[in-house]
Amino acid sequence: xxxxxxxxxxxxxxxxxxxxxxxxxxxxxxxxxxxxxxxxxxxxxxxxxxxxxxxxxxxxxxxxxxxxxxxxxxxxxxxxxxxxxxxxxxxxxxxxxxxxxxxxxxxxxxxxxxxxxxxxxxxxxxxxxxxxxxxxxxxxxxxxxxxxxxxxxxxxxxxxxxxxxxxxxxxxxxxxxxxxxxxxxxxxxxxxxxxxxxxxxxxxxxxxxxxxxxxxxxxxxxxxxxxxxxxxxxxxxxxxxxxxxxxxxxxxxxxxxxxxxxxxxxxxxxxxxxxxxxxxxxxxxxxxxxxxxxxxxxxxxxxxxxxxxxxxxxxxxxxxxxxxxxxxxxxxxxxxxxxxxxxxxxxxxxxxxxxxxxxxxxxxxxxxxxxxxxxxxxxxxxxxxxxxxxxxxxxxxxxxxxxxxxxxxxxxxxxxxxxxxxxxxxxxxxxxxxxxxxxxxx
Amino acid sequence: xxxxxxxxxxxxxxxxxxxxxxxxxxxxxxxxxxxxxxxxxxxxxxxxxxxxxxxxxxxxxxxxxxxxxxxxxxxxxxxxxxxxxxxxxxxxxxxxxxxxxxxxxxxxxxxxxxxxxxxxxxxxxxxxxxxxxxxxxxxxxxxxxxxxxxxxxxxxxxxxxxxxxxxxxxxxxxxxxxxxxxxxxxxxxxxxxxxxxxxxxxxxxxxxxxxxxxxxxxxxxxxxxxxxxxxxxxxxxxxxxxxxxxxxxxxxxxxxxxxxxxxxxxxxxxxxxxxxxxxxxxxxxxxxxxxxxxxxxxxxxxxxxxxxxxxxxxxxxxxxxxxxxxxxxxxxxxxxxxxxxxxxxxxxxxxxxxxxxxxxxxxxxxxxxxxxxxxxxxxxxxxxxxxxxxxxxxxxxxxxxxxxxxxxxxxxxxxxxxxxxxxxxxxxxxxxxxxxxxxxxx
Numbered sequence: 001x002x003x004x005x006x007x008x009x010x011x012x013x014x015x016x017x018x019x020x021x022x023x024x025x026x027x028x029x030x031x032x033x034x035x036x037x038x039x040x041x042x043x044x045x046x047x048x049x050x051x052x053x054x055x056x057x058x059x060x061x062x063x064x065x066x067x068x069x070x071x072x073x074x075x076x077x078x079x080x081x082x083x084x085x086x087x088x089x090x091x092x093x094x095x096x097x098x099x100x101x102x103x104x105x106x107x108x109x110x111x112x113x114x115x116x117x118x119x120x121x122x123x124x125x126x127x128x129x130x131x132x133x134x135x136x137x138x139x140x141x142x143x144x145x146x147x148x149x150x151x152x153x154x155x156x157x158x159x160x161x162x163x164x165x166x167x168x169x170x171x172x173x174x175x176x177x178x179x180x181x182x183x184x185x186x187x188x189x190x191x192x193x194x195x196x197x198x199x200x201x202x203x204x205x206x207x208x209x210x211x212x213x214x215x216x217x218x219x220x221x222x223x224x225x226x227x228x229x230x231x232x233x234x235x236x237x238x239x240x241x242x243x244x245x246x247x248x249x250x251x252x253x254x255x256x257x258x259x260x261x262x263x264x265x266x267x268x269x270x271x272x273x274x275x276x277x278x279x280x281x282x283x284x285x286x287x288x289x290x291x292x293x294x295x296x297x298x299x300x301x302x303x304x305x306x307x308x309x310x311x312x313x314x315x316x317x318x319x320x321x322x323x324x325x326x327x328x329x330x331x332x333x334x335x336x337x338x339x340x341x342x343x344x345x346x347x348x349x350x351x352x353x354x355x356x357x358x359x360x361x362x363x364x365x366x367x368x369x370x371x372x373x374x375x376x377x378x379x380x381x382x383x384x385x386x387x388x389x390x391x392x393x394x395x396x397x398x399x400x401x402x403x404x405x406x407x408x409x410x411x412x413x414x415x416x417x418x419x420x421x422x423x424x425x426x427x428x429x430x431x432x433x434x435x436x437x438x439x440x441x442x
Numbered sequence: 443x444x445x446x447x448x449x450x451x452x453x454x455x456x457x458x459x460x461x462x463x464x465x466x467x468x469x470x471x472x473x474x475x476x477x478x479x480x481x482x483x484x485x486x487x488x489x490x491x492x493x494x495x496x497x498x499x500x501x502x503x504x505x506x507x508x509x510x511x512x513x514x515x516x517x518x519x520x521x522x523x524x525x526x527x528x529x530x531x532x533x534x535x536x537x538x539x540x541x542x543x544x545x546x547x548x549x550x551x552x553x554x555x556x557x558x559x560x561x562x563x564x565x566x567x568x569x570x571x572x573x574x575x576x577x578x579x580x581x582x583x584x585x586x587x588x589x590x591x592x593x594x595x596x597x598x599x600x601x602x603x604x605x606x607x608x609x610x611x612x613x614x615x616x617x618x619x620x621x622x623x624x625x626x627x628x629x630x631x632x633x634x635x636x637x638x639x640x641x642x643x644x645x646x647x648x649x650x651x652x653x654x655x656x657x658x659x660x661x662x663x664x665x666x667x668x669x670x671x672x673x674x675x676x677x678x679x680x681x682x683x684x685x686x687x688x689x690x691x692x693x694x695x696x697x698x699x700x701x702x703x704x705x706x707x708x709x710x711x712x713x714x715x716x717x718x719x720x721x722x723x724x725x726x727x728x729x730x731x732x733x734x735x736x737x738x739x740x741x742x743x744x745x746x747x748x749x750x751x752x753x754x755x756x757x758x759x760x761x762x763x764x765x766x767x768x769x770x771x772x773x774x775x776x777x778x779x780x781x782x783x784x785x786x787x788x789x790x791x792x793x794x795x796x797x798x799x800x801x802x803x804x805x806x807x808x809x810x811x812x813x814x815x816x817x818x819x820x821x822x823x824x825x826x827x828x829x830x831x832x833x834x835x836x837x838x839x840x841x842x843x844x845x846x847x848x849x850x851x852x853x854x855x856x857x858x859x860x861x862x863x864x865x866x867x868x869x870x871x872x873x874x875x876x877x878x879x880x881x882x883x884x
């Protein structure tokens with residue numbers, strides 16, 4: 001395989017000219033494509049259109065005789081909790097169903113801890129400076145919550161099966177102001193990492209502040225892209241067995257199962273934490289939208305209904321992901337320096353380009369009508385220390401649009417890479433030894 | 443009119459025995475009635491059953507082409523904001539539509555001010571002790587929010603057309619740690635007070651902390667019980683004209699218009715405050731349930747649709763309120779000492795019984811199967827200094843049940859009053875001069 005830096009100056013110039021022409025052609029296409037966010041496509045949303053007429057004429061009672069139209073029921077309708085408890089591998093009485101956004105539940109959980117403290121806190125978190133461990137690359141909205149409330153973020157590299165454990169164990173035992181850690185255990189955003197049982201066990205066992213909490217955002221628990229449907233870990237049981245029953249705050253939602261903006265969100269934790277959450281929540285609201293819980297329960301029917309639905313999502317999504325990796329392979333596979341993930345689930349492909357070029361790639365793409373998530377978005381404070389990571393969200397556009405966008409993106413990757421290398425060779429004091437290489441590789 | 447204290451000992455004993463027999467008969471009925479909360483009745487909820495099949499097959503786009511199933515639209519669907527802006531007398535672009543609970547919006551607004559400060563705050567409210575003005579009697583959930591976050595509450599008496607202005611003006615100018623005030627401007631909970639334009643003007647003009655905020659909970663803006671449909675004040679314009687454009691945080695919801703647990707909530711404020719709210723909210727969620735906004739917009743059609751619906755609510759509610767006041771009049775009208783409101787709107791009748799007996803009345807009622815809101819609930823920290831106020835919520839039970847409950851309640855009021863007076867007369871050092879009176883009035 002070839003590295004751009006292996007090219008002679010002439011070859012590099014030729015490549016640059018070739019990609020510049022390709023980029024001009026790309027500009028001429030006047031694309032208008034959006035790969036910024038992990039949004040379901042209309043075809044995916046169509047799968048759940050039954051919801052548009054549910055719960056149906058005269059249907060407002062659940063099977064226990066609750067009038068779902070009225071106030072109350074702070075923990076959410078048992079019918080919907082019963083469906084999702086096995087999928088999330090948590091006891092149904094330790095599962096809370098909320099409104100349409102699990103991000104909101106994460107926010108509120110954090111707010112309660114900041115203003116009231118957790119069940120294990122000596123004081124509200126906001127009384128002293130606190131820190132969170134942030135495996136990177138990660139989810140920008142998690143990091144935005146920390147930034148919003150002045151929580152210092154400590155980046156730790158995320159590998160294929162979890163983050164750097166040694167580093168985390170050292171950090172949390174030495175610094176008791178580290179109160180939290182973000183985890184997307186299945187198909188992490190954007191890298192598609194899957195936290196193994198062993199890694200999870202280590203995170204649950206390690207000594208840390210008594211009120212240290214893992215914000216376990218199981219956003220993609222059932223969002224498989226292959227036939228391997230890895231079940232969710234029984235993380236609450238594991239936490240209890242590890243001697244830290246209250247360490248995990250679990251979150252999930254149907255945003256990428258039914259309707260992204262009109263689904264049901266979930267909170268799962270130890271019995272003490274659930275009681276703590278509900279006590280705080282009961283000051284905030286009299287109850288969630290139980291009609292939407294009923295609507296979802298009637299539509300999904302059971303855990304099997306969710307699994308069947310997710311397979312239909314997979315039929316729509318998997319080909320788009322295949323397009324992404326196929327085109328990246330075809331266009332960039334001959335060059336070292338660009339690498340990308342081939343995830344088994346979730347909503348993203350994580351692309352690493354030549355160091356110091358991600359911002360330029362996203363800029364070039366934007367000018368060509370291909371909107372990508374901002375470079376650096378997957379890092380705390382939006383700062384990718386290597387300026388190399390780009391998150392690709394292929395779910396929303398059509399397969400043809402995905403193909404066009406990724407092909408255009410590849411042009412931007414090569415153009416930005418060649419630009420940067422040419423610029424560094426043009427510098428008389430260029431520190432890059434490759435700049436002097438004249439030989440070619442086969 | 444007769445005061446219980448005017449009765450001779452014999453007469454009082456006779457009354458006590460009579461009410462004790464009535465109470466025994468009440469116990470024997472084995473009632474199970476709930477007048478604790480302002481919950482709509484099933485008949486009221488039935489009015490909006492069209493929502494159960496809306497937005498309808500294939501309907502998920504709003505008129506601007508937004509796919510309401512997907513993420514986004516943090517300010518809420520224009521269609522639903524357009525319907526409620528005139529009813530709340532606010533500009534549509536200064537109105538935000540949220541999920542099912544305005545209490546949640548109040549909570550979140552308070553949290554943002556506590557953790558981030560308002561647009562006019564030098565620092566987050568949580569950095570220093572702060573206080574709120576609480577007109578009493580008032581809404582227990584407002585007071586619970588203050589208590590939850592350690593905000594000191596200062597009670598100020600509420601009259602028929604607003605609270606004691608002199609007292610408030612003196613308090614807020616002297617103590618700049620007073621950052622907020624709860625107001626239910628129309629048909630206050632529980633007294634049914636209506637803040638006049640003059641009182642409102644004074645509250646908007648008065649000197650106070652730069653980040654002093656009136657939490658203007660217009661929960662009953664369109665909830666008239668008579669044909670007089672007083673329109674909402676244009677409070678945002680009034681605030682701007684009074685030189686304090688950011689003073690008002692406005693709240694409302696459809697909880698008592700459509701479905702109590704599955705409606706739409708609203709936030710209205712100055713342009714700066716709305717920008718501040720949305721900026722904070724955008725860390726918490728990607729957007730509200732727009733399908734529910736669309737569902738409501740299709741069902742309500744326009745402001746006129748809401749007005750028509752509220753008249754149908756009135757047809758169901760007004761007779762229940764008439765039952766309450768008629769039975770209270772019949773049973774308690776002959777005695778001084780018990781007074782009650784006859785509200786023109788809202789959800790409550792506020793009953794004042796003999797000082798020091800409200801707790802006992804609620805206890806007696808509870809034992810007889812009539813659940814009333816806890817005595818003192820309408821006061822900060824649940825402490826009614828006179829132990830005399832009882833909130834009656836007649837909306838949920840059927841008219842017959844309301845009649846039975848209020849008749850039973852009247853028995854409890856008389857029994858508790860007679861009990862207390864007898865006990866005070868039995869004390870040799872009874873400070874009550876009435877204890878020695880032997881004459882009767884006609």
